[in-house]
Amino acid sequence: MNPTAKISPREEFINLYLENLDLITENSAGALNTARQSALENFKLLGFPSTKSEKYKYMKVEAIFTNDFEKYFTPKCISFNVDDIFRCDIPSLDTYLALTLNGFYLNNPNLLSVFENGVIIGSLAEAAKKYPNVVAKYYNTLSENDEDGLVALNTAFSQDGAFIYIPKGIKVEKPIQIINLLMSDEQQMVQYRNLIIAEENSQANIAICDHTLSPAKFLSNVVTEVFTNRNANIDVVCMQNQHNDSTQFTHIFAKQERDSNFSTNTISLHGGTIRNNVNVLLNDEGCENHTYGLALVDRTQHVDMYSFIDHAKPNCTSNELYKAILDDEATGAFNGRILVRRDAQKTQAFQSNNNLLLTTDTRMYTKPQLEIYADDVKCSHGATVGQLDMDAKFYMQSRGISERESKLLLMFGFAHDVVGNIKIEVLRDRIDELVNKRLRGELSRCHNCPMNCC
Amino acid sequence: MLTIKNLHAGINGNKILNGINLEVKAGEIHAIMGPNGSGKSTLSAVLAGRDIFEVTQGEISFNGKDIFEMSPEERSREGLFLSFQYPIEIPGVSMVNFMKTALNEHRKYKGLDPLSASDFLKLMRERKELVEIDSALTNRAVNEGFSGGEKKKNEIFQMAMLEPKLAILDETDSGLDIDALRIVANGVNKLKRPDNATIVITHYQRLLDYIIPDFVHILYNGKIVKTGGKELAMELEDKGYDWIKDEEDI
Numbered sequence: 044m045n046p047t048a049k050i051s052p053r054e055e056f057i058n059l060y061l062e063n064l065d066l067i068t069e070n071s072a073g074a075l076n077t078a079r080q081s082a083l084e085n086f087k088l089l090g091f092p093s094t095k096s097e098k099y100k101y102m103k104v105e106a107i108f109t110n111d112f113e114k115y116f117t118p119k120c121i122s123f124n125v126d127d128i129f130r131c132d133i134p135s136l137d138t139y140l141a142l143t144l145n146g147f148y149l150n151n152p153n154l155l156s157v158f159e160n161g162v163i164i165g166s167l168a169e170a171a172k173k174y175p176n177v178v179a180k181y182y183n184t185l186s187e188n189d190e191d192g193l194v195a196l197n198t199a200f201s202q203d204g205a206f207i208y209i210p211k212g213i214k215v216e217k218p219i220q221i222i223n224l225l226m227s228d229e230q231q232m233v234q235y236r237n238l239i240i241a242e243e244n245s246q247a248n249i250a251i252c253d254h255t256l257s258p259a260k261f262l263s264n265v266v267t268e269v270f271t272n273r274n275a276n277i278d279v280v281c282m283q284n285q286h287n288d289s290t291q292f293t294h295i296f297a298k299q300e301r302d303s304n305f306s307t308n309t310i311s312l313h314g315g316t317i318r319n320n321v322n323v324l325l326n327d328e329g330c331e332n333h334t335y336g337l338a339l340v341d342r343t344q345h346v347d348m349y350s351f352i353d354h355a356k357p358n359c360t361s362n363e364l365y366k367a368i369l370d371d372e373a374t375g376a377f378n379g380r381i382l383v384r385r386d387a388q389k390t391q392a393f394q395s396n397n398n399l400l401l402t403t404d405t406r407m408y409t410k411p412q413l414e415i416y417a418d419d420v421k422c423s424h425g426a427t428v429g430q431l432d433m434d435a436k437f438y439m440q441s442r443g444i445s446e447r448e449s450k451l452l453l454m455f456g457f458a459h460d461v462v463g464n465i466k467i468e469v470l471r472d473r474i475d476e477l478v479n480k481r482l483r484g485e486l487s488r489c490h491n492c493p494m495n496c497c
Numbered sequence: 498m499l500t501i502k503n504l505h506a507g508i509n510g511n512k513i514l515n516g517i518n519l520e521v522k523a524g525e526i527h528a529i530m531g532p533n534g535s536g537k538s539t540l541s542a543v544l545a546g547r548d549i550f551e552v553t554q555g556e557i558s559f560n561g562k563d564i565f566e567m568s569p570e571e572r573s574r575e576g577l578f579l580s581f582q583y584p585i586e587i588p589g590v591s592m593v594n595f596m597k598t599a600l601n602e603h604r605k606y607k608g609l610d611p612l613s614a615s616d617f618l619k620l621m622r623e624r625k626e627l628v629e630i631d632s633a634l635t636n637r638a639v640n641e642g643f644s645g646g647e648k649k650k651n652e653i654f655q656m657a658m659l660e661p662k663l664a665i666l667d668e669t670d671s672g673l674d675i676d677a678l679r680i681v682a683n684g685v686n687k688l689k690r691p692d693n694a695t696i697v698i699t700h701y702q703r704l705l706d707y708i709i710p711d712f713v714h715i716l717y718n719g720k721i722v723k724t725g726g727k728e729l730a731m732e733l734e735d736k737g738y739d740w741i742k743d744e745e746d747i
Contacts, residue, residue, distance in 0.1 A: 456589025
């Protein structure tokens, strides 16, 4: 081989895998290790998504991965006191708390906690050791390693993450909160994995918060698989608050069984480049799905929102609402696909994407898609790209509210449409407040976790 | 309180107001009547500071200050209130948040501290009762999904909250049934004080049965062509606008 030839990022990652396989395997367990090799083969074939792919048309993915990021395959010991970093902001929000640092679950106080009601919250690697059958039954059964190179890359490399298990019939009253922290002196890449399993008739509210705690460049590529079994009810709120030098890829894969209810609400407050993929499979009758997203971007930020709702069976309902506010020179894309398969009669599927452009230098690309192969369905989709309503602004000014405040109120109202769907009241109020602060420019890089973190 | 001298204004190069002169003093109620397209709504929009209208000539002073030097919000804080002919729906912004922000801006302008949450809610309750507005309306987003009548009542409620020196009611009676009309008119009358003034803009004499004007002005082709007492409104009701048109067009 010609030593001067520059190798491609794809080859770089393949080599990285081969060189570190022992270390990767050693610091992980069971099902995670079993899935690696074939995922790497997938990645070899697929490589990074290119702009030629309709799904990644507005992102140069490979260019992001050419940056020289450090990768660690053992949990790096950073001594810090959690209490020093976080202040309890809303004491009324009492949560089950889980923390990850740079992709590894923090032993705080345990790697894996089993609660009285049978709920298990902890490290995915640890769960793969202690409950190999449960993890193996679900792990990597939804992620599309053969379709998206980034997902395959995650499966090949991920060693840990959060594991949540809600047993049959258990309704978890307190919200479960996973806080993912990135903290490093050097620029770093992390790839971790979350697995959420809700057994029959169970119910839980989960908040996932992503934060950067140091100014170094970060790149994360995260896959989350969620299983909502028969008649279960799961609500996931994702709060993204990373600094402008960070790049974040998130892939949620969810499967719903009969009469289940699953919602995601992704609030992108901050981040340099953000890509959020949500894939939902409605795998049996009577399912209800809600997929919401809100992105607030400014300066040169980019947000890319992708969703795929697969109505595979009859009598299911899905409801999608994505909104973005773009300022300065920010860019954004929405690509939402609803597929109603041939047998999925009596489907009700709704999708809407509304965007607010505050300057003429912003760009928003939106592509709502509806693919229907059944003949007895009720579906709609639509997208709008517009500016602030000048009549509404004048109306507020005529009541004595300043122009700036009027604009802020309008933006806040626009965003509240999404935030208002968060079910836990304290969380909803808190996020409303954060959105308000973000729109006012008072929220920059966040050192205090915006949630209840003690 | 308000002095308009030789006001000319238009939109997109079309002249709408052609030299309006009007003087409103504290304690007075003025009615401005006129046929469609005579410039009634343009006049109220220019007074409130809507920037899509261009003022080409004339002056307006409000409380001795040049109104054109003031932004719409400053005019409001100075005590000008426009009840919109078509109130705007603002989804996602709650009435409470909207009114609290507005009221506190007014208080700040007067050098007062913001009202506490409980004092604000108390004030809101009082004013709701005063203008007989349904309690539930203030729990919703501003005008969102309100019926035509509810929107107009909401305008009067906002007026009760802000206690303006000069209220301009732009076609507040349009789209109201007789009960709603009475409630709106009662609200206006209850808010009447010797130190404030009202301009009622309307097509019909009907509203003036409830709000008794001191002066009635007839606006036609962007000019006030006749001024009289409340009997002028009755005469207009009898003879219709053609009477004025005929007189003017000769």
